[in-house]
Amino acid sequence: MKQLWWKEAVFYEIYVRSFMDSTGDGIGDLKGIISKLDYLKDLGIDVIWISPMYRSPNCDNGYDISDYRDILPEFGTLDDFYDLLKQVHVRDMKLIIDLVINHTSDLHPWFIESRSCRNNSKRNFYIWKQGIKNKEPNNWKGIFGGSVWEYDRNTKEYYFHLFSKNQPDLNWENGKMREEIYDMINWWLERGVDGFRIDAISHIKKDVLDKKMPYVKGERYVDAFERYTNVQGIFYYLKELKEKALNKYDIVTVGEANGVTVEQAPLWVNEKDGIFNMIFQFELLDLFESQSYHKISILDIKRILSKWQKVLENKGWNALFIENHDVPRIVSILGDNEYLRESATCIAAMYFMMKGTPFIYQGQEIGMTNIKLEDIEEYNDIKSKEFYCTKIKEGVPKEKVMKILGLSSRDNARSPMQWNDKKNAGFTTGIPWFSVNENYKKINVENQLKDSKSILNFYKKMISIRRENKVFIYGNYKMILKDHMSIFAYTRTFKGEKAIVICNLSVVNALYRYDTIKLNYSNFLLGNYPIDKEKYATEFVLKPYETRIYKLNCLEEDSVWKKNM
Ligand code: NOJ
Numbered sequence: 001m002k003q004l005w006w007k008e009a010v011f012y013e014i015y016v017r018s019f020m021d022s023t024g025d026g027i028g029d030l031k032g033i034i035s036k037l038d039y040l041k042d043l044g045i046d047v048i049w050i051s052p053m054y055r056s057p058n059c060d061n062g063y064d065i066s067d068y069r070d071i072l073p074e075f076g077t078l079d080d081f082y083d084l085l086k087q088v089h090v091r092d093m094k095l096i097i098d099l100v101i102n103h104t105s106d107l108h109p110w111f112i113e114s115r116s117c118r119n120n121s122k123r124n125f126y127i128w129k130q131g132i133k134n135k136e137p138n139n140w141k142g143i144f145g146g147s148v149w150e151y152d153r154n155t156k157e158y159y160f161h162l163f164s165k166n167q168p169d170l171n172w173e174n175g176k177m178r179e180e181i182y183d184m185i186n187w188w189l190e191r192g193v194d195g196f197r198i199d200a201i202s203h204i205k206k207d208v209l210d211k212k213m214p215y216v217k218g219e220r221y222v223d224a225f226e227r228y229t230n231v232q233g234i235f236y237y238l239k240e241l242k243e244k245a246l247n248k249y250d251i252v253t254v255g256e257a258n259g260v261t262v263e264q265a266p267l268w269v270n271e272k273d274g275i276f277n278m279i280f281q282f283e284l285l286d287l288f289e290s291q292s293y294h295k296i297s298i299l300d301i302k303r304i305l306s307k308w309q310k311v312l313e314n315k316g317w318n319a320l321f322i323e324n325h326d327v328p329r330i331v332s333i334l335g336d337n338e339y340l341r342e343s344a345t346c347i348a349a350m351y352f353m354m355k356g357t358p359f360i361y362q363g364q365e366i367g368m369t370n371i372k373l374e375d376i377e378e379y380n381d382i383k384s385k386e387f388y389c390t391k392i393k394e395g396v397p398k399e400k401v402m403k404i405l406g407l408s409s410r411d412n413a414r415s416p417m418q419w420n421d422k423k424n425a426g427f428t429t430g431i432p433w434f435s436v437n438e439n440y441k442k443i444n445v446e447n448q449l450k451d452s453k454s455i456l457n458f459y460k461k462m463i464s465i466r467r468e469n470k471v472f473i474y475g476n477y478k479m480i481l482k483d484h485m486s487i488f489a490y491t492r493t494f495k496g497e498k499a500i501v502i503c504n505l506s507v508v509n510a511l512y513r514y515d516t517i518k519l520n521y522s523n524f525l526l527g528n529y530p531i532d533k534e535k536y537a538t539e540f541v542l543k544p545y546e547t548r549i550y551k552l553n554c555l556e557e558d559s560v561w562k563k564n565m
Contacts, residue, residue, distance in 0.1 A: 001474070006195075006252040006277060007317060008473050009046035009094070010463050011359040015325045016051050016075055017061060018416045019362055021428035028416070028427070030076035030084050037087055039445070043365065043456075044463030047094045047252065049197050051325060053081065054100075057107050059166040060382050061414075062098075063199060064105035068184045085192055094194035096252060101181050102200040103167040110180075111168050118155050125177040126168045127160035129209055138212050140224035144383050145390045147221050148228070162203055162228055164382050172204045172237050185245035195252035198276065202257045205234040229259035235267075238275045246276075254319055255279045262311045269316035278319035278357060281308060285326075291333050292408040298505045301334075302479060302488050309355055309477040318356030322347060323364045328412035332370035335545070336507050340367050340443075342545035345458040345528040349547040350488050350503040352462055355477045360459070362417050366448050367455040370412040371437045376402070380434050384409040420446035461526055462549075469551060471497040486510045487542065491517070499525075499551045504542035513539035523550040 020032030030053065040048065052062035055070040062072065071078055088095045104111055113122040129137040129149070136149040142162050149158040150165040160169045170177055185196070206228045213222035246253050257279035260268055268279050283304050287296060312318055322330045335343030344367035352358045373379055376388050384405055391401045411434070418440040419426030425440035437443075448454035466472040475492030486506035492499040500517060504510045518536040527548040534540075542548075 001271060001314060001317075003474065006047070007357055008467070009252075009357060010044055010466070011047045011049055011096075011357060012040055012043075012045040013324055013359060013361045014048060014050045015362060015414060016053055017433065018414050018427070020417060020419070021430065021432075024428060024430040025074065026428050026430040026433045027074045029074065030071070030080040034080075034084055034087050037091055037093070041091045041093060043460055044467065045093060045360070047096060047194065048088060049096045049254075049359070050098065052098045052100055052199075057105055057166070059105070059164055061380075063100050063163070064103070064107075064167045065100050066105040066107040066109075069187060082191070089192075094252075096195040096197060096254075097188065097193050098199055099185065099196040100199040101170065101185075102203045103161065103163060103169045106166045106168055110177075114168075115152050115155060115159070118157070124171055124174045125180075127171045127206070127209070128155075128157045129160070130157055137209060138224075139215075139221050140213060140227060141219075141221035144386045146386065148224070160206070160209070162200070164386070169206075170204075178237070178240065179244075182241070182244040185241075186248065189245070189249050189251065193251070196246070196254070197280075198253060198255045200258070201238070201255045202230045202234070202259050203228050204237055205231040207231050225259065230257075230264065235275075238268075242275050253277050258282045262307050265308070265312060266315045269312070271316060274316055278317050280319050280321065280324075283308070284322075288327055288333055289408060292404045296334065298486055298488060299483070301505075302482070305351070305354065306477070306479040306482075306490070309479075313355070313476065318354065319359060320351050320354055320356040321359040321361070322351050323361035323413060324359070325361065325413050326410050328408060328410075329368055329370050330364065331367050332407075332412065334505060335367075337369070339507060339545045340369075341453070341455055342528050342543075344455045346503045346505060346545040346547040348455075348459060348462060349501055349526070349528075349549060350505065353466070353472055353492070353499070353501045353549060354490070355473075355475065355492065358466075361413065363413075365456050365459040366418065366443055366445055368415075368418060368443060369437065369439060370406070371415045371435060372406070373409075373411065373435065374402075376405075378435060379405065379409060379411050381410045381414070384411055418444040420444050458526070458528060465525055465549070469497070469499065470494055471499045471551065475499060480514055480516075481512075484510070487512055489514070497551065497553070499549065501547070501549050502542065503547045504545060507544045509544065510542045511539065512542050517552070519548075519550050519552075523552050525549045525551050 017028045019028040020036050021028050022031035053071055053075050054065045055067035055072050056062045056065050071081055085095050110122050110125045113120050114126045136147050137158055140148045142148040144163050148160055150161060151158050161167050162169055213224050216222050253276040255276040268275055287300055308318055330347055331344045334347055379385060388401055415437045416427035416432050421441040421444055424432050425436045448456035471492050471494040475494035477490055479490045481487050481489050487504050487510050489502040502512055515538050518538055520536050521533045529543050529546050
C-alpha cells in the first residue's frame with residue numbers, strides 16, 4: 001500500500017458555529033477559527049475539516065445550503081474564507097470543506113424555481129411525484145422521522161426529502177443537475193481547498209419510489225432505510241462524481257457512508273479504483289446510538305473496530321473517529337465522570353493508534369462532556385426536536401423522552417468550545433447562540449495547557465508519537481486478548497517494529513496477561529498512570545481506565561522475535 005500524506009496526517013473537525021466567535025455576536029465564525037490556528041498547529045493537527053460555512057437559512061445548522069458559492073454572513077465573507085485558507089496553508093496545514101450534495105435548502109434558487117411550476121427547467125433538479133388518493137406517493141419514513149414527502153400546494157405534487165422538509169433531495173438522475181454540482185465542486189477546487197468531507201453521500205440514489213414498505217402496526221410511515229441508502233446503481237453516480245470533479249487535483253476525500261457495510265467498504269475506498277480515500281462508517285455510531293437504551297458492551301466495540309481494521313487491510317484505509325457533531329460526547333458514552341482524565345485518555349489511545357487516519361472532534365481533546373438541558377426549548381437540533389414531537393405524539397411520557405435526548409441528542413456535541421474559565425468559556429464576549437456547558441470552569445483548554453498530565457497534553461504526546469513512529473501509521477493490526485471483557489489491546493507491526501496498545505475500558509482494575517510479549521519499562525512510550533519500573537513483565541494489573549503504549553525493538557518476523565526474547 002502506498003505511503004501518502006493524508007494517511008500520515010491527523011485531522012480535526014471544527015463545528016464552525018461553536019468553535020470561536022470573533023465578533024461578539026455569540027456565533028462562531030471564520031475569523032474566530034483563524035485566531036485559533038496556532039493552537040491547532042501546536043496540538044499537532046495537519047488537516048482541518050470545517051462544517052458547512054455556506055449561505056444557509058440554518059434549519060439544520062448549515063447542512064441546508066442556499067448558495068454553494070457564498071459564505072453565511074454570520075460566519076464572515078468569501079474574503080474571510082480565502083484568508084482562512086491562506087492562513088492554514090502558511091502554517092503548513094490543509095483545509096477541507098463539507099460537501100452537501102444529497103440535498104439543498106428549500107430556499108436554494110434551484111428549488112425556488114423547481115417549485116414555481118411543473119414545467120420549469122429546474123423542476124427535475126429535485127424529486128417530484130403525484131400523491132395517491134390525496135396521500136403521499138409512498139409510506140417511507142425519513143431519517144429525521146415523519147414522511148419523506150412534503151406536499152406543495154402550488155403545483156399539487158409532493159417533493160422528496162430524506163432529512164427535514166427544508167432539505168429537498170436533489171435528483172441525481174438528472175444529468176444537468178449533476179453537471180451543476182461538478183461545476184461547483186471544481187469552483188472550490190480552483191480556489192485551493194484541499195479536499196472534502198462528503199455529506200450523506202450513500203443516499204444520493206433512491207430505489208423505485210412506487211415501492212411501499214410493508215405495513216407496521218401503529219406506524220403511518222415505515223422505516224425505509226434500505227430504499228434510499230446505498231441502493232444498487234449508486235456507483236454510476238459516484239464514479240462520475242470522481243471522474244468529473246474529485247479526481248482532478250491531489251486532494252483528500254472522506255465520504256459519509258451510512259449503510260455501507262464493512263464487506264462493501266473496499267468497493268468504496270480500495271486504493272486502486274475506490275471512490276473516496278476514506279469513509280466514515282456507521283457500525284460504531286449505531287452501537288453508540290444504542291446506548292440510550294442499554295449499556296454498550298466493550299466486546300462489541302472490539303469486534304466492530306477490529307473487523308474494519310482487518311477487512312480494509314492491504315485494500316483501503318480507515319477513517320478513525322469516535323466523535324463528531326452528530327454524536328454525544330465519547331466520555332459521556334464510554335467514560336466515567338470520576339475518572340474523566342483517565343477515561344478520556346484511555347478511549348483516545350484505543351482508537352487513535354489503530355491503522356487509519358485519526359479524526360479529532362473539537363473539544364474531544366479536552367474531554368468535553370454531554371450538556372445538561374432541562375427543557376425541549378433549550379435544544380437547538382432539528383433532529384432532536386422532531387424526535388421529541390414524534391415521541392410525545394406517540395404518548396411516550398415527557399420525562400422518558402427527555403432522558404433519551406439527554407443521552408443521545410446531537411446537541412450534546414454542539415455546545416461552545418471551552419477555551420478558558422472566563423465568561424462563556426472564552427468562546428464569545430456576547431450572548432452565546434447555544435448554552436455553554438456549566439463544567440467549563442474545570443474543563444477548558446487554558447487549564448489543560450498548563451497541566452502536563454492533562455487530556456490535552458496526552459493528545460499532544462500521542463500525536464507526536466504517531467508522527468515519529470511509522471509503525472503507528474502503516475503497521476499491521478492484530479487484536480490480542482480477544483475475549484477479555486474490558487481490556488482492548490492490539491499490536492501494530494511494521495518493518496521489524498512492534499507496538500502494543502493496551503486499554504482497560506472499565507472503572508475497575510483488570511488483570512492484563514499476555515505471555516507472548518514481554519513488556520519492559522524501557523519500551524514504554526505513553527500511559528495515563530505512573531508505572532512500575534519492573535524489568536520484564538507479561539502480566540500486571542491495570543487500574544481503572546488505564547492505558548499503556550509500548551514499542552518494542554523486535555525483528556521482522558514475530559517468530560524470530562519470540563525466539564530471541
Ligand atoms: C450528516 C450531517 O453530519 C448531519 O449533521 C446532517 O444533519 C445530515 N447529514 C444532513 O445533511
